[in-house]
Amino acid sequence: MTDILSGLNEKQREAVQYTEGPLLLLAGAGSGKTRVLTHRIAYILERQLCEPWQILAITFTNKAAGEMRERVDRLIPGQGQDVFVSTFHSMCVRMLRRDIDRIGYQRDFSIYDTDDQRTLMRGILKDLKMDPKQYRERGVLAVISDAKNRMIDADLYEQNASDFFERSVAKLYKEYEARLKKNNALDFDDLLLKTVDLFKEEPDVLSSWQNRFYYICVDEYQDTNMVQFELVRLLSAKYKNLCVVGDDDQSIYKFRGADITNILDFEKCFPGAKVIKLEQNYRSTKNILRVANEVISHNEGRKDKTLWTENPEGELPTFTEYATAGEEAEQVVKQAMNAPFALREQAILYRTNAQSRLFEEKCIRESVPYVIVGGVNFYQRKEIKDILSYLRIVANGVDDLACQRVVNVPKRGIGDTTMERVAQFAGQNGISIYDALCTALTIPEVNKGTAAKIAGFVDVIETLRETLKAHDDGCGLKELIESVRDNTGYAEEMKKEGPVEYETRMQNIEELISKAVDFEENYTPEDDADSMSLLASFLEDVSLVADIDRTNDDDDVLTMMTLHAAKGLEFDRVFLCGMEEGLFPSQASINSQDPKGEIEEERRLCYVGMTRAKKVLTMTSAGERMINGETRSARPSRFIDEIPSDAAVISRRRRSAASWDDNDAFNDGELFSRRDTYSCRSDRREYGTDRGSRRYEGFGDSAGFGYYQTSNSFEGSGYGSLDHTSARSEKKAQSAMKGFVKGSAIEKQKPDYGVGDRVNHTKFGEGTVTAMEERPKDWQVTVEFDDWGQKVLMAGFARLEKC
DNA sequence: TCGAGAATTGTTTTT
């Protein structure tokens, strides 16, 4: 007992011991909430308030689930493994696997990922002859997903459809559902939704789970959506021992339905709920925390709390604006390389996955070992999806999508036209594609030659089924995958793509095999899921793996990932990169219907990023970067503006105040939104080759900019207080700072030319200055150009050169 | 049926 409660502060201890009844734990970043959760579970176990398997703990990732199990196990040896720790999605799969047949699905259902969903929707649009320009599958699916997250089914959606578009979407929604059902498949949202359906339609199923779980904990509660709320509500209804942990300031998944009111209104929904706030931060330095607090304080409607720490001051966070994204990446990688921290203790965080490319490039160049979390998910890679599709057909014969995906992979001479006919035949006879293929010879429209090829494919599948059956004692995944690789001609097909691709693909398949072996070894048939095959569980498991789950912390490598992926992690040093208006906060959030709300979400994301840092926070931006093949320029993020000047070392590139204002207009909508609202392609056509930065004349070229720095001097920054390596870094840091001059935030300079002088402009060429007028933030210059006539320019913006 | 080259189109963020 003393063990479990020792080392906890008063609040934490209170939370650990408050086991009965609803509890809302408002846990700020780095306040030790995982610690509280694990100790709480251990406390319950030690007190023998219930059996391990009667505790349900829901985490955000599978990795977190594993870690929690481990940590509990360390506190109460031998019992941690039996606690039901899981993500919402995995939990639902387990529950559905047991009982989904009671609501009209088969228990060997497939799980469709985003790609599968899109393929399915594309087919629907085609069959219903809807204009794919008008109904883009991505958009339609987003609407459907949104509806599902709010527990609006197709019928209800139809009833509420108020305009033509919505009625069309309703039709698509219905068809989409029908096809999922026909394929015996569920999408991600369904996993949650169907579980709720199951609970509502089969009360005894619900009560069996209700009876089982005496204690329920939900981590990252601020990111739960309505369906998840409903699940939690239902499951906890009997014993009401529900503990939710979250931080409204870290709610960053609104886009996928997370509803912040779940946490804000917890006390209303669960009367008598106890609220405990954890406000002491154990992770970051005072200086990092101050910056994070300052930024997040710009949000309205938060739960009142102030994070504080007893940690040392630490050094001031820095912000540096580089000229280009390339330079940003290079400097960041070099700094990481020379910092007095192990690579694994540092992370590069960014808003979008696309930003990783440059960092990756620089890491390769500098030979810095790195790992990118996210981007293209392992299980979405072509070769993996292909192989899994084979396995899906083996497991679930009615999965048409899987069938269509690999029927001609490797090339068997079964083309689109043939498959079109087969699909039609299948539809007419109400059978699955695979069943249709099995009887290909009887399909009149399919000619004999192709039918023979089809028979070859069917043969492959049947052989695989044999392989599986031959190992009914539960060892066969490895053989199965190897069989797909080696006996279908798949390996040969890959060779054609070139040796490099071949190698990486083979490696990926190897990785899949070891995953499979691993899975098999740890596989314990569910107490109640008797006949459910090992294969089906493997496939279900595999589709729920997030990329973060696959990272191992053993290697000393530099980690790069999106801010979203960084949630829940911590590093000694964090690089927060790409802090530019239009990127972070994203242009979409600025242009959205609800800019205020969306920018607040971006700000929370920023807060999450900053609070990942334990000792050093380094923020950067680029004056220009390539986006969609166009060089675009941007001013530093508004979040940088929100940092008080004495709280960080802020180095912006020198720009006149006037150009800032223009730049604001540029970034805050006008020009970009036009590109978004209307076709940006028409722009391209109209302007021909005059693309990108040249179109926004005056922004693209960075020549002529200097640096200046606001706030205090460099004293106290750098790595002086750390160790020897630090001296080196300090030097590096200083030399990187070369060219920076001290100055105030906004400083207008009188140009070095005057009325009557000859000047040169990058676009307009030479001309004579005819007038100069001082403006509040800049000098306005009138020039009579030789070739272009009179122009009125802002000096800080036009970069005129005296000649 | 299939491949190569052209054209088009797109970015948040993810279980």
Added chain:
DNA sequence: CAATTCTCGA
């Protein structure tokens, strides 16, 4: 820019 779709010739 890069990923995906389209188009056309064999």
